[in-house]
Structures are given as C-alpha cells and as structure tokens.
Amino acid sequence: MTEPVLQVKNLKVYYYVEAGAVKAVDDVSFDLDFGVKMGLVGESGSGKSTMALALMRMIRPPGKIESGQMILDGMDLVKLSEEKMRQIRLRKLAMIPQGAMNALNPVMRIDRQLVDGMLDHGVVMSKEEREARVGQLLEMVDLAPKVAKMYPHELSGGMQQRVTVAQSISMEPDVIIADEPTSALDVVIQRQVMDTINRLQQRLGLSIILIGHDMGLMAQSVDRLAVMYAGKMMEIGETRAMFRSPLHPYTRLLIESLPVLENKGVFSGIPGITPSLLNPPEGCVFHTRCPKAWDLCREKIPEFAEVQPGRWVACHLHTA
Ligand SMILES: Nc1ncnc2c1ncn2[C@@H]1O[C@H](COP(=O)(O)OP(=O)(O)O)[C@@H](O)[C@H]1O
Numbered sequence: 001m002t003e004p005v006l007q008v009k010n011l012k013v014y015y016y017v018e019a020g021a022v023k024a025v026d027d028v029s030f031d032l033d034f035g036v037k038m039g040l041v042g043e044s045g046s047g048k049s050t051m052a053l054a055l056m057r058m059i060r061p062p063g064k065i066e067s068g069q070m071i072l073d074g075m076d077l078v079k080l081s082e083e084k085m086r087q088i089r090l091r092k093l094a095m096i097p098q099g100a101m102n103a104l105n106p107v108m109r110i111d112r113q114l115v116d117g118m119l120d121h122g123v124v125m126s127k128e129e130r131e132a133r134v135g136q137l138l139e140m141v142d143l144a145p146k147v148a149k150m151y152p153h154e155l156s157g158g159m160q161q162r163v164t165v166a167q168s169i170s171m172e173p174d175v176i177i178a179d180e181p182t183s184a185l186d187v188v189i190q191r192q193v194m195d196t197i198n199r200l201q202q203r204l205g206l207s208i209i210l211i212g213h214d215m216g217l218m219a220q221s222v223d224r225l226a227v228m229y230a231g232k233m234m235e236i237g238e239t240r241a242m243f244r245s246p247l248h249p250y251t252r253l254l255i256e257s258l259p260v261l262e263n264k265g266v267f268s269g270i271p272g273i274t275p276s277l278l279n280p281p282e283g284c285v286f287h288t289r290c291p292k293a294w295d296l297c298r299e300k301i302p303e304f305a306e307v308q309p310g311r312w313v314a315c316h317l318h319t320a
C-alpha cells in the first residue's frame, strides 16, 4: 500500500454565530489514496461543503478551522501561509464548483478563462502554446475547439460545467474536489459530465473527492464511499462492500431509503430530523434517530475505527 495522497486527521471546522459554535465538521478523519475516487455523501447540512472549503483553505469568517491536520504531499495545509496556499490551489488541489454559471466570468472568452489560472501560477506560454493548451483542455472535456472564442452565455449549463472541469485540471493537480458538480443540470447531462470526469480521472490519474447527496447516483461512479452525518464521519469503505453490508445504521437507512425501480421516484427518507450542530446530542450524534441505539450511544461518542482493512465506522455496535 502506498502513502495516501491526502490525509485528514481530527479536523474540526466551526462557524461562530451569535448563538454559539456550529460544529460543521467535528473531529473528521480519513485518507484518500492515489488514483481513488471517493464519494462524500450525507443529508443537507451534514458538513460536506464545509469539508470541501476547508481542504481548499477557503473557509471564511465566521467559520474557522479549529484544529486538526490536512496533509497533502507531506505538507499540513492547516498550517500553510495564505501565499503558500495560493501556490498549491490549482497546482496540487483544485475544486470544481457547484454553480458553473457563477464561477465563470460572463464578459471573458473561454480561452482566456482557461489560461488565466495558469498565468496566475507563473506559467510562461507563447501565443501558440496558449492556443494549443486551450485546444487540449477543451478536447479533454469533450468540447469543440470553437468554444475557445465563445462567452459563457453562449454555452449550455452542461458545457459551462465542462469549462470549469477544464479549469480545474489546467495545472494538473493531484486531487480534485467536486462539490455537487452536476446537481444543477438535468439527469442526462449530469451523466455525460460525470462520464467525462471519470475518463479524465483515468487519463490523468487524479484522486477525486466527489460530494453529493444522491447516494444512488454516486454509487455508480465512486470506488469508495464516505458517509457524513451532523458534522461527523460515520462510515467509510469500498462502495460495493458498503452497499452489500452497511455497518452503520445510518448508512443502512440511507441505502434502504434509496428509490428503487419498482416505486420509481418514491423516496421514503429517514424518520426524524437532523440535530442542531449548535447543540449536538451527547454521545453518538445519530442516537436520536437510530433504531439500534442503547444507553451507551446516548453517553459516549463512538470512536471512528478501522474495523476491517479499509473499512472505518463510528458506531458502538461495531467498536464497543
Ligand atoms: N457561513 C456559515 N455560517 C454559519 N453556519 C454555516 C455557514 N456555512 C455553513 N454553515 C452551517 O454548517 C453546517 C454544515 O453546512 P454545509 O457544510 O453547507 O453542509 P452540506 O454541504 O453537507 O449541506 C450547517 O449547519 C450550516 O448551517
């Protein structure tokens, strides 16, 4: 086994609001291995976007990285200066944003937007080299060469999202974080953009963290799945193994609530509501909704432990 490309250790990210600290990411740890695509799933408000922004070191006040480590390529991103972090974004670690429309500059042609990041990083290119690189990037995301001279509004939502994918790979980073990259697009287009991302991963050997709330969609394209709930990591494992035998009751409920073909579109959901992250329940954060909870679950926070090789779970059923 090689060293992971990214290691997150005991990461805490809180937002300080008037009523107190919102524990959006609370003591989360995981590894991402080279060339692996990991899906990060969880209900809305579970801390997925906060996790992504923390990795990019883009948490803004009232948010703050409280403690923990994010080790990429031997460097702890938590400790890096803003200047050093600027050098690392795009070059080592890049993010595909959720809304392509907002991420692109409406008054700038696509070719400019594709090379801007490279120029920011001091890449020196002749006009010919620039054109060649733009052509190559467009080809990699399955866009026609003529897109280079177009403006964002001339492109469909799917094409715009492809441009942001091209931007994200322009400096050939090791790790790409995609926060619900296709959720604003219709299902057919989502599939196509996902296919492109999958092929790029193969071609460039990328490691990817793909964030989403649709576990079913996710399951079709990720090697590993990480399940978050109320700021905590609940379970991580190989996708098929997670579906075959979910260990955490929350993972099981998520899988069982997936719409199946026979009752198409009917999403049963999980009974109960997500807890307040200002004042999370004592013990296991999931105990208030967990069908298997007992006394211990109400008292003691379960340790996030590796219970089988590559399989991690935070549940007293498996670690007590
Ligand atoms: N800027 C902010 N200020 C205060 N609370 C925030 C802010 N951003 C996110 N949160 C809170 O942090 C928690 C996690 O949010 P988020 O990371 O967006 O979750 P997800 O992406 O899984 O939906 C939520 O309770 C949310 O309300």
Ligand SMILES: [Mg+2]
Pocket: 048, 049, 050
């Ligand atoms: Mg989010």
